[in-house]
Amino acid sequence: MENNPTTLKWNEIITDNFNVLFPEGFEKEGQRMASTLEHLHGPVSRSLGKKPRPIPILLQNQGVISNGFVTLGPRRSEFYTSPPQDYKFLGNNDWLNTLATHEFRHVVQYDKAITGISKLGYWFFGEDVLAGLAFISTPLWLWEGDAVGIETAMSGSGRGRIPYFQALHRANVLDRGGFKYQKQYLRSYKDQVPNHYLTGYLMTTFLRKTYGDDILDRVTERSFSWPILPFTFSRALKKETGLNLTRNYNLMTEEMEGLYENQVADLTLTSFESVNQKRGKAYTEYAYPQLSADQSVLAVRYGIGDISQLVEQESNGSWRVLHTLGVWEDNGYLSSGGDKVVWNEILFHPRWDKTTYSSIKVFDLKTGKAATLGKRKRYKGAGISPDGTTVITIESSIDNQFNIVLLDAKSGNVLNRFENPGNHYYSMAQFASDGLSIVALKHAAPRKSIVSIDVKSGQETEWIISSTENLGHPVLTDDWLLYASDASGLDNLYAFNLSSKERFQITSSRLGAYNPSVTSDGSWIYYNEMTKDGWDIVRIPFEPASWTKLQDMVVNPVNYFEPLVAQENQADILNTVPEVTFNVKKYQQFKHLFRPYGWGWINTLSDRQIELGLYSQNILSTMYMDAGYTVNLTEGTGYWSANLSYQGLPVILDAGVLSGTRSVFENVNNDNRLYTWTEKGLNGGLRIPFHFTHSKYQEDASVSAVFSSTLVEDYANPVLDIDQQRNGSLYSAQYSLSYSRLLKQSKRDIYPKWGQSVSLSYFDTPLKGSDYLSTLWSGEAYLYLPGVLKHHSVRLRGAYQKEDINNYRFRSQVQYVRGYGYTSFKDLTTFSANYALPLVYPDLALGPLLYVQRVRANAFYDYGIGTTPSSDVTFSSVGLDLFLDYNIMRYLPVFSTGVRMVYIPDQDTYVFNVLLGSIGF
Numbered sequence: 001m002e003n004n005p006t007t008l009k010w011n012e013i014i015t016d017n018f019n020v021l022f023p024e025g026f027e028k029e030g031q032r033m034a035s036t037l038e039h040l041h042g043p044v045s046r047s048l049g050k051k052p053r054p055i056p057i058l059l060q061n062q063g064v065i066s067n068g069f070v071t072l073g074p075r076r077s078e079f080y081t082s083p084p085q086d087y088k089f090l091g092n093n094d095w096l097n098t099l100a101t102h103e104f105r106h107v108v109q110y111d112k113a114i115t116g117i118s119k120l121g122y123w124f125f126g127e128d129v130l131a132g133l134a135f136i137s138t139p140l141w142l143w144e145g146d147a148v149g150i151e152t153a154m155s156g157s158g159r160g161r162i163p164y165f166q167a168l169h170r171a172n173v174l175d176r177g178g179f180k181y182q183k184q185y186l187r188s189y190k191d192q193v194p195n196h197y198l199t200g201y202l203m204t205t206f207l208r209k210t211y212g213d214d215i216l217d218r219v220t221e222r223s224f225s226w227p228i229l230p231f232t233f234s235r236a237l238k239k240e241t242g243l244n245l246t247r248n249y250n251l252m253t254e255e256m257e258g259l260y261e262n263q264v265a266d267l268t269l270t271s272f273e274s275v276n277q278k279r280g281k282a283y284t285e286y287a288y289p290q291l292s293a294d295q296s297v298l299a300v301r302y303g304i305g306d307i308s309q310l311v312e313q314e315s316n317g318s319w320r321v322l323h324t325l326g327v328w329e330d331n332g333y334l335s336s337g338g339d340k341v342v343w344n345e346i347l348f349h350p351r352w353d354k355t356t357y358s359s360i361k362v363f364d365l366k367t368g369k370a371a372t373l374g375k376r377k378r379y380k381g382a383g384i385s386p387d388g389t390t391v392i393t394i395e396s397s398i399d400n401q402f403n404i405v406l407l408d409a410k411s412g413n414v415l416n417r418f419e420n421p422g423n424h425y426y427s428m429a430q431f432a433s434d435g436l437s438i439v440a441l442k443h444a445a446p447r448k449s450i451v452s453i454d455v456k457s458g459q460e461t462e463w464i465i466s467s468t469e470n471l472g473h474p475v476l477t478d479d480w481l482l483y484a485s486d487a488s489g490l491d492n493l494y495a496f497n498l499s500s501k502e503r504f505q506i507t508s509s510r511l512g513a514y515n516p517s518v519t520s521d522g523s524w525i526y527y528n529e530m531t532k533d534g535w536d537i538v539r540i541p542f543e544p545a546s547w548t549k550l551q552d553m554v555v556n557p558v559n560y561f562e563p564l565v566a567q568e569n570q571a572d573i574l575n576t577v578p579e580v581t582f583n584v585k586k587y588q589q590f591k592h593l594f595r596p597y598g599w600g601w602i603n604t605l606s607d608r609q610i611e612l613g614l615y616s617q618n619i620l621s622t623m624y625m626d627a628g629y630t631v632n633l634t635e636g637t638g639y640w641s642a643n644l645s646y647q648g649l650p651v652i653l654d655a656g657v658l659s660g661t662r663s664v665f666e667n668v669n670n671d672n673r674l675y676t677w678t679e680k681g682l683n684g685g686l687r688i689p690f691h692f693t694h695s696k697y698q699e700d701a702s703v704s705a706v707f708s709s710t711l712v713e714d715y716a717n718p719v720l721d722i723d724q725q726r727n728g729s730l731y732s733a734q735y736s737l738s739y740s741r742l743l744k745q746s747k748r749d750i751y752p753k754w755g756q757s758v759s760l761s762y763f764d765t766p767l768k769g770s771d772y773l774s775t776l777w778s779g780e781a782y783l784y785l786p787g788v789l790k791h792h793s794v795r796l797r798g799a800y801q802k803e804d805i806n807n808y809r810f811r812s813q814v815q816y817v818r819g820y821g822y823t824s825f826k827d828l829t830t831f832s833a834n835y836a837l838p839l840v841y842p843d844l845a846l847g848p849l850l851y852v853q854r855v856r857a858n859a860f861y862d863y864g865i866g867t868t869p870s871s872d873v874t875f876s877s878v879g880l881d882l883f884l885d886y887n888i889m890r891y892l893p894v895f896s897t898g899v900r901m902v903y904i905p906d907q908d909t910y911v912f913n914v915l916l917g918s919i920g921f
Contacts, residue, residue: 001621002353003647004062010587010620017041017052021587021619022059025399029081029096030059035580036100043570044101044150045108047208049217052111056619061398063356064329064378065346068099070106072127074597074617077103081400085381085427086332087441087448087472087484088164088491088514091157094445095425097574101154105147109220110134116225126598126615137227138220140892141185145200146216149208152201153564154573156446160201160561162470163491167512168194169202171532173257174264174511181249182845186887186894189748189854190841192283192304192534196892202560206252209563211241230889231848246848259558263489266554270507272529272538277317282748285534286311286319288334288515289526290341292365295519297526298336300325300343303534305748305791307696310341310363323363323370324696324744331381333428333473333515338388339365340409347375348691351650360391362409373412383430383438384409386520392429392438404429404438404453418458432476433518439476446575450474450483450496464496464503477518480544482506482525484514487550489557493527495547504547507540508554518542589648593623609633622648630660637661639679654685654706674716677727681710685734697755699741706734712772728771732810735762742784750836750856751793755784763810773806778813787835797832801825817864819877819902819911825866834860853894854885877902881915 004023011027013020013034020037022030037057045051058078066084070077083095090098113134114122122130135143152160159165172178172193179193187193207215222236229235234245241248275297276286284303292298292312301319302308308325329344336342341363349355360373360382373379373391380394380402391407395417402425406415420426422444429440438453447467453460463481464471475482481496488505491512495504507513511530518525525542528535565571598615613628627642639660646653659680685706692699710730742755763776778801785794799814803826816822817830836858844852858881866873883898898915 001617001624001647003351003621004060004354005349005352006649008062010589011584012587013582013584015582017054019054019056020059021056023061023398026059026061026081027584029061029400030584031580031582032577033057033059033079033096033100034582036097036574036577037104038580039577040100040104040154040573043154043568043573044104047213047217047568048108048112048220049214050108050112052107055107058619060354061400062352062354064358064380064396065356066095068103070103070110072110072131072597074595074619075110075127076619077107079103082378082380082396083400083425083427083443084331085394086330087428087470088162088332089159090427090443091159091162091470092443092446092448092467093151093155093157094443094574097155097445098151098158101158101574102147102151105150106143109143109146112217112220113137113224115221118224118227121227125600126596128598128615129600133227134224136891137223137232139185139196139200139233139890141196141200141203142216142220142233143200144197145202145204148197148201149204149561149564150568152561153568154570156467156571157470158561159197160205160564161559163486163489163512163557164514165198165201166194166558167491167530168192168532169198169256170260171511171530173253174260175532178253178257180845181246182848182851182887182890183843184249184253185890186851186853186892188841188843189304189838189885190843202252202256203249205560205564206255207237207241207248208567210251213567215240234848256558256560259560263556263558264510266556267508267510269510270513270540272507272540275526275537275539276313276319278533278536280305281533282306283532283534286537287528287535288332288517289528289537290334290336290517291519291526292336292341293339293520297537298322298334298341299537300328300334303746305746307744307746310343312365322365322368326361326695327693329358331428333381333383333430335383335430337384337386337431340384340388341365342382342384342391342409344379344382345372348693350690350692351688353691360393360407360412362391371410373407373409381427381429385431385435386433387435390415390431390435392431394426394429402426404440406455416455416458418453428473430475433478433520433522437476439474439481441471441474450481452476452481463498473515475516475518477522482516482518484516486557488553488555489559491530493525494550495544497544503550504544505550505553506547508548589618589620589622592620593618594625595619620648622646635663637663650688652687652689654683654687656683657681677715678713679710680713681708683708696744697741698744701739702737704734704736708732708734729769730772731765731767731770733764733766736760746791748791748838749793750791750838751795752784753786753793755782757782759813761813763813774810775802775804776810776813777802780814787837789837792835792837795832795834795836797830797834799828799830801828803828817862817875817877818860818879818900819862819904820864820875823866823873825868825873827867828864829866830862830864832860832862834858848890849888851887851890852884853887854883856883856885857881858883874906876906877904877911879903883915 009024010021015034015038018037020034056076059081060078061081064082067080079099084090118133121133148159152158218240219236223233226232238244282305286299290298297313301311308328309321310323311319312322314320327346329346343361344358345361347357347359357376358379360379361370363370378396383392389409391409395403395405403420404418425443427441442449442451448471449462449465451460451462470486472484479498485494493506493513493516495506514528516527524539526539529538594616595618596616601612610631616625624645629640631638639658641658643656661678663676687704690701713727715727738759740757742752758781761778765773780799783796787793801814839855841854842852862877864875879902881898881900883896885894885896900913900915902911
């Protein structure tokens, strides 16, 4: 569970349909969201024919990540209130209004799912089972695409109106003919495929405009009612439209292809000079081109097979890695000046997951070193002055107050803070080429403008204002303001002359032009041109005479959203929110610790057990509880248990009780004996998870201590051995420490290329009153190294375990040698070497049943040595795993199944296993 700091105090507003929770000091936005959500309740619900139940809405303001979600475990929605900087994502909308429309549509969808068999599942098993049935009955693209459609129809912006949202799909359709349904939805390791948000937006819009605005209501009513039937959504779609899922998808793709082709048919495309040389065919972005002081090209490279890196083009055209970025906050631009390059990265509080920060990284091109400005700040965006001495950024507070600030590029000290009495949101702030002024986007939803601010006086000048254009990425050089816009219907670059006030279209791109920068001598414009394989860096001369006056440009948008706007008829709804002041009261956390979200029967197959019980988690995610009965399928026994975990303190407190039976067969001198007994136990523990990530490595640690008391009774032994313990008490202590530091991975990487992890455990029976005595020490370490080729990986593992057994045996804590059954030793040392590699990315669909994305292999060698009182015993094996990574029956999660062949040299035998994930059977 993700937690907020213990000191955070919460208030709440209770309306007819919402319980809006927000931290103290955030009341203004709490009031606004309460009014907005109530205003949206009926209109957002209408087309799905469902009025949802009241729901808690949490406004999370302790972090800088822009996000939101709805969940049923327990039922709630959370809005991460910090707005994004990237114009290609935010558009002209207010961020919290976007969350209100999008996330509340998910609330409606979930309640729509309470019907038919899904309703029975909810009654008998709770919210988690309802969510599971909802997602297996209806593809995730419908959930997110429908929400994007509502977000678009009920605002003047939204992703459905932003050409960049469709840019990759446009590239794939025009240059590849599009992908078949399985690949388009389930994605690929071979090609970059738009996510299910885009697929869903196009599909739900196509369905609504073709079959009426109630089609999603009718189809989901059928699919939610029968989630257990195979392909229930496709059946429902065919029942309501006469066509199955793939046929409707193909018709949508054909329609989009025609619209895309018509959009560019009459364009005279810009002739440009390609700058970057791509290596291989994998989708790779060379984003945000900048020119260094010596005019070499800088960019951020990332893609399906690459993690984000700052790269520089060398004289021969190849690319040199300067720095691997940490948790990069992609704000839609990069900035360089003098011998410095700046960008933003996310930093984390070591204990509180909800608390995040945004720092500024300053990379020195001369020294090759990166410094961090503001390790516990909330800096959004970063631009650097032409001489590399001053940084411009947007400082945001936890109560969503925004200020443009100037920082010293070396010390991070604040040099100036500009007034913002209207608390407008600024984004993508950069220095002008002369360093005397700043240019930025200014948001005052539903309009957006491009402004410049004089560095000395702070005087602001508004140059371009629009509520329909998605203005972005401003660059101010001499008498020209360059910017990005979707004015023609495609994303292109434009120019505004500060003297004449004339506007011009600079580029005419087939797929989209983005991210302009101008050389210091003003002779070239570098920018990104969209391709099916990612952004390329291109350049054109800075020649105003060749540009097209705005009134002469070809305007031919693909306004696919227009049927949604007409059907909903609520385009101005966010401009008519009434100003209502609700009563605010303190949220009493300790009165709301118990909130059941699951009950009944749950089969956890991986643990080979069946659980019947009740599960609870409070809204603030500080208290988890469960209670019930568990059947152990291996032993044929069961036990009652109750567990509690309180996570609202720096130290997590865990406690539990259990009472049940045990049953074990043991072969003693060829006599198969049955041992049965009962156990009653009580345990309590402390643990602290840590998150130290601050660079390209994900860095985590944890410490824990658990103390247990178990009473063993009714011990039944068919043969009374003298040295065998029967009834008695077990008092045990378990201590553990773990640490990992793993390099970020691209989608194609199987293991991290670099990394280390270590775990240490100590189990003991320290109290004199314990009738059972034993001690176990264990340690296990992993080392990750790069393989021969790009996505090959080496994983080395070493482990040591020492047992001091009297009359009790703790469970082993280390991985054993593959191919052998586990045997206990006083001392056990094991070693393993693995070499993992992808073999092929087939993107093979076997009808609707199976879609194979990747075939990969893992070769391994295992060795172990165990010490007995009389001798040492060695074990070794060598083997090969072959895995398929695939999707079943068009479900989005990727499953892994494989086969393992193990050769045991000492026995000259082979062992074969079936693998589910990494678990062998």
